[in-house]
Every structure is written in C-alpha cells, then in structure tokens.
Amino acid sequence: MFSKACEYGIKASIYIALQSLQDKRVSLKEIAEEINSPVAFTAKILHQLAKNDILDSVKGPAGGFQIEKDNVEKLKLSHVVFAIDGDSIYSGCGLGLEKCNEKQPCPLHDKFVIIRNELKQMLEETSLLDLTSGLDLGITFLKR
Amino acid sequence: MFSKACEYGIKASIYIALQSLQDKRVSLKEIAEEINSPVAFTAKILHQLAKNDILDSVKGPAGGFQIEKDNVEKLKLSHVVFAIDGDSIYSGCGLGLEKCNEKQPCPLHDKFVIIRNELKQMLEETSLLDLTSGLDLGITFLKR
DNA sequence: TTTAATTCGGATAAATTTGTCCGAATTAAA
DNA sequence: TTTAATTCGGACAAATTTATCCGAATTAAA
Structure with a gap:
C-alpha cells in the first residue's frame, strides 16, 4: 500500500510528534532506533520531510528533529504521505490506465474510486496527535 | 496499490473472459495489444495465471488463452490478485511492522484495517463477469 | 578557537520489480 | 511428415526502490 519510504516517514513523524509534545528534540539515530529503520535511508526521508515543512531540523550538537x-x-497523515509519495495514492487508475475518469473509465473505476476516497478521507482526517496518544499509553507500537 | 504485474493480470483476465463468453480463444499477442502491455512480460503473468488455474492455455497454432x-x-478479482501478488494486499501492517495485530497494534492499525477490509470485500465480490459487461457495451476501456 | 555532534547531500550499491530475448516444447494444419 | 504458430520457461537487462557510505556544512559546547 505505502512505500517503505512512506512507512518510515509516517513512523518517524509520529515518534517526533510524541517527543515534541514533551519539548524533546530527537536525533536521527534515536529515531531510527525507535522505529527500527535503516539510519541513512531514514536521514533522507527526514530531510525530505524537513524541506516540505513537516518537520523542523536543527544541525550541530544537541540538534535533531522536532515538530x-x-x-x-x-499535521495530517495526508501531508506526510504527500511529501514523500506525492499524489500517487490519490491519482492514477487502479488498472494503470493513463486516462481513466468518469467519462472514459476502466472496468474497475467506480469500485476503485470508492475505496480510494475512503483511504483519502482517513489520511486527511487523521492527525499526528491522534496517533501519538496510544503510543504514550503503551497500547500501540512503532516497532517489532 | 496493485503492482504492474497485477494490473496486467487483471486486465488480461477481463479481456480473456470477455472473448471466452463468445467462445473465442485469444493469443498472447492479441491480449498484449488489447491491454497495451509488454508482450513478454504479459506472457509470464498469463503463464502464472494458467498455473494457478485461473486460465486455460493451449499451445500450438490457433492456441492461446481462454476461461x-x-x-x-x-472467478473473482481476489483470485487473480492472489495468484499474482499473493496475500500481500490482505496481510501485513500498514506501517510495515512484522508483528501487528489487535493485541499489539501499530498506531494506524484500526483505521487501516477498516480500509483494507473494504478493499478485500470489493475484490472478493467482484467477478470477471461483472467487469466484462461495460467493456462489451463500450462504456469501459482496457487501454489508453 | 577548537572540537565534536549533528544534519545535509551526493555518489554508489543492493534488492526488487519490470521488461526483453530466445530457444525448447507442443500441436494444428498443410 | 514437415512446417509454422503458439505457449513455456530460463537467462538476462533495465528501471525503480531501498539502502549504504562518506565528506561537507553547521553549530553548540569545551
């Protein structure tokens, strides 16, 4: 469903959000450990999220990321997903047709649009805050 | 959402189904033209669908594929998708956690499961026949 | 001012997916 | 029986995604 890059990006954003609520800035290393992701690859994704104003990054000692x-x-999941994967989740035909729309639909068009709109709605209404609360209570997890 | 292989597999299956309803067997070449897909790659996918008893294949002159x-x-979309992509659409955590379930969920688990179940249900209730009718009437398309 | 911790960012490599090539096997028709 | 059309299936190649490496730039603290 999501790319690996997107999975890492979402998990990292949730973790940074959780720490930011307690005024803690977190380093790349800590993030990668907490979400169980490859450090260097995670760096690229965080960098991209910072460029897209999802995160703030601070260089130097005691630097790191925060929100x-x-x-x-x-910040909604849709913002994070868009910053990494673009609108590929939203646009595009389920069967890969270049030009697929209401006027000239693929056979799956109507059924596919329904599912995708629900995904879209879920991403647009779910905030990082929503996703931090369970983590804080120890009832949801970012690794294993 | 779906892999290219899966997209081609679904489109090919729909086209073969449509022709099979009129007792026409279709060749690889014709299929690839009708669904606008790379011939050799499509061959592999059709082969896989045949091995999984989604299609019948006949070698030799006037050979080809039929259902x-x-x-x-x-035959439901779920059968085609499963033959090509396995259960990756169904199983697996939205955030890539190895072990994600009701007991130990990722932060997105509940919201993700809802969407995925709707996708699952759609795939399981949509038959190839359902998808051929619009094609036959010229109101849905498999290429462009 | 120097040092060390950190992100930035480009080059490169590994893995996976997508796509190509071509000979082997099969089989209907000439 | 020969020929030609077709699928079968393995080897390979290209493209994309995922992942690693390492030096440059930045900056807080010693």
Missing part, C-alpha cells in the same frame, strides 16, 4: 507543538494536531 | 464459461462468473 512545532501547534502543528502536531494540524 | 471456461462457467468460471467467468465464479
């Missing part, structure tokens, strides 16, 4: 507290609730 | 008429309605 403005106000943004933890404002 | 038993009775099976056109019995």
Whole structure:
C-alpha cells in the first residue's frame, strides 16, 4: 500500500510528534532506533520531510528533529504521505490506465474510486496527535 | 496499490473472459495489444495465471488463452490478485511492522484495517463477469 | 578557537520489480 | 511428415526502490 519510504516517514513523524509534545528534540539515530529503520535511508526521508515543512531540523550538537507543538494536531497523515509519495495514492487508475475518469473509465473505476476516497478521507482526517496518544499509553507500537 | 504485474493480470483476465463468453480463444499477442502491455512480460503473468488455474492455455497454432464459461462468473478479482501478488494486499501492517495485530497494534492499525477490509470485500465480490459487461457495451476501456 | 555532534547531500550499491530475448516444447494444419 | 504458430520457461537487462557510505556544512559546547 505505502512505500517503505512512506512507512518510515509516517513512523518517524509520529515518534517526533510524541517527543515534541514533551519539548524533546530527537536525533536521527534515536529515531531510527525507535522505529527500527535503516539510519541513512531514514536521514533522507527526514530531510525530505524537513524541506516540505513537516518537520523542523536543527544541525550541530544537541540538534535533531522536532515538530512545532501547534502543528502536531494540524499535521495530517495526508501531508506526510504527500511529501514523500506525492499524489500517487490519490491519482492514477487502479488498472494503470493513463486516462481513466468518469467519462472514459476502466472496468474497475467506480469500485476503485470508492475505496480510494475512503483511504483519502482517513489520511486527511487523521492527525499526528491522534496517533501519538496510544503510543504514550503503551497500547500501540512503532516497532517489532 | 496493485503492482504492474497485477494490473496486467487483471486486465488480461477481463479481456480473456470477455472473448471466452463468445467462445473465442485469444493469443498472447492479441491480449498484449488489447491491454497495451509488454508482450513478454504479459506472457509470464498469463503463464502464472494458467498455473494457478485461473486460465486455460493451449499451445500450438490457433492456441492461446481462454476461461471456461462457467468460471467467468465464479472467478473473482481476489483470485487473480492472489495468484499474482499473493496475500500481500490482505496481510501485513500498514506501517510495515512484522508483528501487528489487535493485541499489539501499530498506531494506524484500526483505521487501516477498516480500509483494507473494504478493499478485500470489493475484490472478493467482484467477478470477471461483472467487469466484462461495460467493456462489451463500450462504456469501459482496457487501454489508453 | 577548537572540537565534536549533528544534519545535509551526493555518489554508489543492493534488492526488487519490470521488461526483453530466445530457444525448447507442443500441436494444428498443410 | 514437415512446417509454422503458439505457449513455456530460463537467462538476462533495465528501471525503480531501498539502502549504504562518506565528506561537507553547521553549530553548540569545551
């Protein structure tokens, strides 16, 4: 469903959000450990999220990544997914047709659009804050 | 969402189903043209579908692929997808956790399961026959 | 000012997916 | 029986995604 890059990006964002709520800035190394991801690859993804204003990054000793507290609730999964995978989740035909729409649909079009819209809605209404609460309570997990 | 292999497999199956309803056996070449796919790659996918009893294949002159008429309605998209991509669409955590379930869920688990179950249900209830009718009427398309 | 911790970012490599090539096997028709 | 059309299936190649490496730039602290 999501690419590996996107999975890492979402997990990292959730972890950073959780720590940011407690005013903690976190390093790449810590993030990769907490979400069980390859360090260097995670660096690239975090970099990309920073460029897209999902995260703030600070260089130098005691540097790392964080999210403005106000943004933890404002940032939705859709923002993270879009920053990494673009609109590939939203656009595009289920059967790979270049030009597939209501006027000239593939055989699966109608059924596919329904599912995709629900995915879209879920991504757009789920904030990073929503996803941190279970983690904090120890009832959801980011690794294993 | 689906892999290219799966997209080609679904489109090919729909086309073969449509022709089979009119007792026409179709060649690899014709299929690849009709669904706008690379011939040799399509061959591999058809071969795989034949091995999994989704299609019948006949070698030699006037050979090709077909689907038993009775099976056109019995075969669901889920069968085609499973023959090509395995259960990857169904199983697996949305965030890539090895062990993600009701007991030890990722933060996205509940929301993800809802979407995936709807996809699953759609694939399991949609038959090849369902997808041929629009094609036959010229209101749905397999290429462009 | 120097040092060390950190992100930045390009080059490269490994793995996977997608796609090509071609000879072997099969089989209907000439 | 020969020929030609076709699928079968393995080897290989290209493209994309995933992952690694390492030096440059930045910056807080010693």
